[in-house]
Amino acid sequence: MIAQMSAKLRRSAPLDKLNDAYFEGDQRLEHIGIAVPPELQVFETVVNWPRTYVTEVARRQKPKSIIMRGQSSKKKALEAAAALQEGFDANNLTSEIRLLNTEKMVYGRCFMTVGANEDDDEHPLMSVESPTQMSCLIDQRRRRMDAAFRQYHTEDGTRVGTLFLPDKTVQVVAGRKGWEVDTVGGDNGVDEHGLGRVPVVLFLNRRRLARWDGVSELKDLIPLTDAAARALTNLQVALETHSVPQKWVLGMSRGDFVDKDGSPIPVWQSYYTAIWANQASPDKVKVGQFTPSDLKNFHDTTNHYATLASSVTGLPFRYFGQNTANPAAEGAIRADESRLIENAEEKNDEVGVGLGWVLALYERVRTGQWPEAGKAIAFEWRDPATPTKAEEADAIVKLNGNTPVLSREGSWDELGWDEARKDRERRYFEQESVDPMLSSAAEELREGVDLKGDQE
Template sequence: MIDPVLDETLPDELSDAEARTIGELREKVRYYAAKNEKKLALYEGEFVADQIGIAVPPMLKDWPVRIGWGGTVVNTNAARSRFLDFQAPAGDLQGLDKVVATTRLRTKSDRVMENALVVGTSFVVVGKNKAGRMVIESKSPSVMAVRENYWTGQLDAALLQVRNDKGWTLAETLYLPNETITLERRDRRLTVTHRDRHQRGEVPVEQFKHRPNDSHPNGRSLITAPIEYTISAAARTMLGLEVHREFFSGPMRAAIGADPEQFGVTEDMTEDEKYRLGWSLVMGRMNIVPPAEDSTANPTMHEFKPSPPTSYIDIMKYLSLMVASDSGLPASYFGIMTDNPASSDSIKALESQIEQRAIERMREMDWHWINVARKILLWRDGTVDENKLADIHVEWASPSTPTPSAAADAGMKLVAANILPADSKVTYDRIGLSDIEQKQLIEDKRRASLTQILSGLDQAAATASTDLQVHNLASRRVDDDDA
């Protein structure tokens, strides 16, 4: 949305290069915000399909029919690709686990993945607040744009806009490799209010790209063109079903050879009055055919059979199968149910494609999260130990959906086969214990071990007091020469 009040003239405090960079990135923000608006509407279920104009009356073409299949495609895949934490099994984690906890990065990572799957890309901004604490935020491409160096693949600049509910820009932040410039709204224009010359040599922004290629260098959305068309067709079908319900679901009756005045219809009535009278005549499903002038036949009643909505339901089933095929999800996720429920083996086979895509997605996103870890260390400490950074890995939630009993059974078999130790964090993760549960379990085992040791000492002391040999040795007198 273009700000109608914002003065496009940039502040004089900016250099020519900074002004050109802001102007370039503003154009990118506007371009991608308009481009992604349709994808976001499909995800939120707010998409309004274009009508052909044949089967639907003009006054009903904008009836708010909503289809939530876009959200189903994105949310199902996002739930299988959840960031948990950073790990360094053979090295120093350098306090990254504390940063994840204090910045609520787990929750924010879900929004990062959601944006990446909806529009193909997402952003993470790293920095410090006024108190010196680390701050990590996820940002949408609708309010942020970056410029990437073609030769190095690194970001040269990034622009973040802060807007109010009306879409007016309240502030902008320009991120450069050695400086961060803040512009705030003052007197109906933006003014430079702060310059942070951090001299880090990097832009504190990471761009996440979902399955980029040469034709889509900024990533690809899960809501592809075939899925978009199928959702549009489904919306048109549902609108046709609404029109069918209003006009063709009730039985239509006709009075043949009857005088309209017998039903209260007069020649001086307006169309609105006739319409209201029609609703009072069997819910408006009454047609009156007057008799011929020379006819003496008695009036007769005729009833037309209502049209069932079977054709629309069949079309929706077919479209559900189409979107299931295009998205790689089971048809049951889109409302196709059968009388016989699927077995666990068939469900596992249907979801294998979801798991495989999730594994590929996590492998691709690993690089982006490691870059986030690098920027966290750089902004917190000022330097990065590349050797220690190489030991850091990303922990992801399991993309599969085993039941708790199945996970416990698999963990027990791995422990029994001496593949996993019983008290390993890997084993705890396998059986689905949360971090809090794992810490509590370790603490309970530590307390139980101390209690057992103390109990053993008491028992040993009691045994020693009753043992005759121990008593004789303890009471033996030691001479100076023996000493």
């Protein structure tokens, strides 16, 4: 099983490396079919549209709250959600989910694992795993994971791995004869957890039926990025050669070029020299310059590629540097971002299902029992549209008009407050509800009743 999953990881490594290079903006022009001479490599220009696209979508995928559905009462639902939220916060998943979303879009897949926490038994570990270090085996018939394998190199170069199976997790190390169980002291390298399923959740980007590798979000954008890189590199070369008009001269040799002191100019190709002096006969020398070219065609070409990239990604054209003088109104911004918003919402739905499975595994490890059937764990996400305080406040006021639609805490949800902020506001309202004068009168009344009782 380890050999099979290792081979699978090796097969995906070249494409993973390519996608990573495009996301980081590290691809070289020779990789895209341009043989750039060494003396012109300084002009290489790569515009990093892939990072712009992925980062903008991931930035809009922010979890808001956890909902435990199917509970018999509101109190139980709140208690269950609070326990899950505590584990969520203990594992810093607010920041980790951002990494999950980014890696999933770059590589087309990502993983999360759940396991016991040696330092804190009450809060098992939920970890995001790099797809470049992990692979899995899927049972096509049952559509379930049979095994997963994570491997990496330690600081001293040792190759180690973790094999995740339905009933146990095995720590292994690469030896001379292949993979061996990694035993350290009294630890036999095997954790018999007995979960009945692999404690790993696979997240796929652009999921397709019967396909378990996912598709990188950069796939459609990479060709346009390459085309723009070619155009911009040619623009850089043209800019350098046309920023100062090219000169031509007839009737002179290299030795005829001298500076103002009569010394020979050492570099013949130094076309930036403002003044040329020569010792040749004036009637035999003809000097002139070529008419500089208009570089507008490069600008139009680059803008055309940017337009195509906008159509492929759904990012508004202004994200590619095309800004208007006046900022758009709030409604116009939302309409312009409609495809971007829907893209983020669809990805939130897919990621939310996977995170629900992760939290179900967390509850199993924490309590020893699975959540009851039909009581799904769901995620609420913040609105992926560009937020404005005025727009949010106006919507809440309108919803709470003559016939209120939202409760006070429902309004807080619409504002995107987390549970800690809500608790703080509840305490503030409780303090404001206490009138000092009424409290004093009530205290005097209680004291009078107590005195009367003592007298009787």
